[in-house]
Amino acid sequence: MGYSHQGLLWGCSVFMAVLVLVSGSSSKFPIIAFDEGYTQLFGDDNLMVLRDGKSVHLTLNERTGSGFVSQDLYLHGFFSASIKLPSDYTAGVVVAFYMSNGDMFEKNHDEIDFEFLGNIRGKEWRIQTNVYGNGSTNVGREERYNIGFDPSEDYHQYSILWTDSNIIFYVDNVPIREVKRTESMGGDFPSKPMTLYATIWDGSDWATNGGKYRANYKYAPFIAEFSDLVLHGCAVDPIEQFSKCDDTHNSESIPTGITSTQRTKMESFRMKHMTYSYCYDQVRYKVPPPECVVNPQEAKRLRVRNPVIFGKERRHHGKHHHRSSSSRVSQAEATI
Numbered sequence: 095m096g097y098s099h100q101g102l103l104w105g106c107s108v109f110m111a112v113l114v115l116v117s118g119s120s121s122k123f124p125i126i127a128f129d130e131g132y133t134q135l136f137g138d139d140n141l142m143v144l145r146d147g148k149s150v151h152l153t154l155n156e157r158t159g160s161g162f163v164s165q166d167l168y169l170h171g172f173f174s175a176s177i178k179l180p181s182d183y184t185a186g187v188v189v190a191f192y193m194s195n196g197d198m199f200e201k202n203h204d205e206i207d208f209e210f211l212g213n214i215r216g217k218e219w220r221i222q223t224n225v226y227g228n229g230s231t232n233v234g235r236e237e238r239y240n241i242g243f244d245p246s247e248d249y250h251q252y253s254i255l256w257t258d259s260n261i262i263f264y265v266d267n268v269p270i271r272e273v274k275r276t277e278s279m280g281g282d283f284p285s286k287p288m289t290l291y292a293t294i295w296d297g298s299d300w301a302t303n304g305g306k307y308r309a310n311y312k313y314a315p316f317i318a319e320f321s322d323l324v325l326h327g328c329a330v331d332p333i334e335q336f337s338k339c340d341d342t343h344n345s346e347s348i349p350t351g352i353t354s355t356q357r358t359k360m361e362s363f364r365m366k367h368m369t370y371s372y373c374y375d376q377v378r379y380k381v382p383p384p385e386c387v388v389n390p391q392e393a394k395r396l397r398v399r400n401p402v403i404f405g406k407e408r409r410h411h412g413k414h415h416h417r418s419s420s421s422r423v424s425q426a427e428a429t430i
Contacts, residue, residue, distance in 0.1 A: 123172060123174070123324045123326045124324070124326065125148060125322050125323060125324060126148070126323055126324070126325060127147040127148050128143050128147060128148060128149075128150050128162070128323065129143070129147065131164055131165060131166070131323060131325045132150075132162045132163065132164055132165060132323070133162065133163060133165055134160075134161075134162055134163075135160075135161040135162050135163040135291065135293070136158070136159070136160060136161055137152070137153070137158055137159060137160025137161060138158070138160075140152065140153040140154070140155065140157075140158055140159065140160035140315075141153070141160045141161070141162060148321060148322075148323065149319065149320065149321040150162065150319075150320050150321075150323075151317050151318070151319050151320075152189075152292065152293070152294045152317070152318045152319075152320065153294070153315045153316065153317050153318075154180075154187060154294045154295060154296060154309075154314070154315065154316040154317075155311065155314045155315045155316070156311045156314060159293060159294045159295035159296060160293070160294060161291060161292055161293030161294065161295075162291070162292050163289055163290065163291050163292075164289045164290040164291075164325055166289070166325070166329040166330070167195070167287040167288065167289055167329065167330040167331075167332055168193075168287060168288060168289070168290070168325070168327035168328055168329055168330065169286075169287045169288075169327070169328050169330050170256050170257050170258060170327055170328050171255075171256060171325070171326050171327015171328055172253065172254070172255050172256075172324065172326045172327065173193065173253065173254045173255075173256070173290050173324060173325060173326070173327065174251060174252065174253035174254070174264075174322065174323075174324035174326075175191060175251070175252060175253075175292065175320050175321070175322060175323050175324070176249040176250065176251045176252075176320070176321045176322035177189070177191065177210075177245070177249065177250065177251075177252055177318060177319065177320055178245070178246065178247075178248060178249045178250075178318070178319040179210055179219070179245045179246045179318055180246060180294075180316035180317055180318055181246035181247075182215070182246075182313050183213075183214065183215055183310055183313045184212045184213045184246070184309075184313070184316060185212045185213065185214050185298075185307035185308060185309065185310065186212045186296060186297055186298035186307060186308045186309030186310075187212040187294065187295075187296065187297070187309055187316045188209060188210065188211060188212060188293075188294070188295055188296075188297035189209070189210040189292075189293070189294050189318045190207065190208065190209045190210070190291065190292065190293045190294075190295075191207075191208040191209075191210075191252055191254075191290075191291075191292050192205060192206060192207040192208060192209070192290070192291050192292075193205065193206045193207075193254065193256070193284075193288040193289065193290050193291070194206075194288055194289065194291060195286050195287060195288045195289065197289075198332075199229070199286060201229050202228045202229035203226065203228075203229055203286075204226060204227050204228065204284035204285065204286050204288055205224070205225070205226040205284065205288070206224075206225055206254055206256060206261055206284055206288070207222070207223060207224040207225070208221065208222075208223060208252050208254070208263065209221065209222040209223075209224070210222075210245065211297075212297065212307070212309070213246075214307055218240040218241070218242070219240070219241050219243075219244060219245050219246075220238055220239065220240055220241070220369070221238070221239055221241055221245075221265075222236055222237065222238045222239075223236070223237050223239075223263045223270070223271050224236045224237075225261060225273050225284065226282075226284070227279070227281060227282040227283045227284045227285065228280075228281035228282055228285070228286075230281075230282040233282065233372075233379075233383055234372060234378075235273065235372050235383075236370065236371075236372050237271055237368060237370060237371050237372065238368070238369050238370035238371075239270065239363075239364075239367040239368050239369060240367050240369055241265065241367060242366070242367055249319070249321060249322075250265065250266050251264070251265070251266050251267060251322065252264070252265060253265075253267070253324075255350075256284065256327075257350055258275070258285075259274065259275045260272055260273060260274045260275060260351065261273040261284070262351075262352060265363075268356070268359045268360065268363060269352050269356050269357075269359070269360040270360060270363050270364065270367075271360075271364075272352060272360070274385075276384075276385045278384035278385050279384070279385050287330040287332075290325065292318075292320060294316065294318045296309050297309075368396070369396065370396065371392075371396060372386075373386035373387075373388060374388070374392070374393045374396050374397070
């Protein structure tokens, strides 16, 4: 499917031109009802919209997982949800909140991922972020973190800011990662319209200690709860191939970058909680990818904290987004 890049760039440049840098929370952005912005992706009655219409539960049981997808494609914007993860023993259970266009661009897709990896009682919860651009799945840009709280006890907000120059991941409005568009990345920076997805599925083969701990359905059903849904971006018409930015969005302010205060918080989070970065994986990359800025002290710290690397038993990235399947496996995640 082709896109009129001139039309897209014009429409989205208008949208981006009105964005102002703010350091406040996404409570400034409109929270939408599920039916206003999303539709069910798979899972039948394993997806349940609550009575308020603004909250949804995704369930994984022995029969199937479940998921939902945004009704529109977007080129840039701010995307967010408050998520409460399944409790108790959740080894092998994966919850994902991500953007992708894999259904349209099977060989050169883009993707921006939050993935929540299953947990064993008493262990720290881990989350993973990843970025693919133009089908560059041979260069996974994974980072992994121990998040320092139990995400199954209460809702926490997870957000993605995507502009034409950077991608920022937030946890509870604190930026935890920034991916800047550099000349060295070339087409590997996500640049095509994407839809937003949320899924829960069985990743027993790889998700917890390389498959050592599998999903145990004695603890099912596993329920991920989503609320405070924000789709605040530049929508794109897939048929007419032009941007249809909503003027009502233009009156709202969303971030375009990181303030000095936020950057200090981000650096603190990364120092305390980051346990893996693709930039320091010498098994996968004999030479770090060109956009990496290697810090020898950080490399040493990560080797001590987490010697597990991604260089073994890579898996291909399933790109059908659960329309007929209940599993989604990211490349190079088998050794998590």
